[in-house]
Amino acid sequence: MAEPDSIDRHIAHWSRELPDLDPRTEGIITRLQMLVRRMKRDKESGLLGTGLKYWEFEVLHRLVAAGAPYRVAPTALAEWLDTHPATMTSRLDRLEQAGYIAREHDPGDRRRLLVTLTGLGRERWEAVMDRRGETEDRMLAVLDDGEQEALAALLRKLVAGIEADGPPLMPDWPAAR
Known part of the structure; x- marks a missing residue:
């Protein structure tokens, strides 16, 4: 015990x-x-030293989650992050000034803007993800491989039971718009 x-x-x-x-x-x-x-x-x-604030990371994370070419409409980002569109515009201004994103016209509809992840934005996102992975590995290191597998199986069973009576705890990532 x-x-x-x-x-x-x-x-x-x-x-x-x-x-x-x-x-x-x-x-x-x-x-x-x-x-x-x-x-x-x-x-x-884990954000310390990366130059990112939590909300900045969240925007970059949603762009990466959208998949290549890492381009999303600002309204979709606002929805996914449950953020008011005016707040999202201000945040996108700051991210663009920092070089993490670019805004460009949609080639299919020039009236519509799209937010695109830049190489620098991807680098910063990866730096945070690397730190998070290291932190998670350290946290789980007290368990051997078999214990980690057992814990994962038990948590999966718990989630499946909860989801059987309601909506998914982790909704699917929406397709890029």
Whole structure:
């Protein structure tokens, strides 16, 4: 059995106040919540030294997710990022000034603008992704390959069960528009 952790102390504390508390459920859910919180903090700190802010990375990430030629309408970016179009315009101005994106007219409809990822934007996105990968590898290094496979299978089973009763937790990436 694994050594006790801070969540075990949390459960012991709340078990005194809530005698009907299910320690297994509380342990699973609280550990998942705390791991997500930690991963979010680590992802944000992974931006340090890359010159990118979180929202900048998110725009670049959506452009890469759209696939080659990494070109998307600004309205689609605003939708995907749940951002007001005026806010998106301001953000795109800053990203263009930094050289991470270019805006150009759609060859099929010159009235329409498209946002395109530049080589520099791709380089910055890759730098963040490399750092995130290193952070994730370090986090999972306490588990051997078999334990990582088992954890992945259990989490997949949990997600599939939740999705059976509702929408997907991870929606499909929309096609580039």
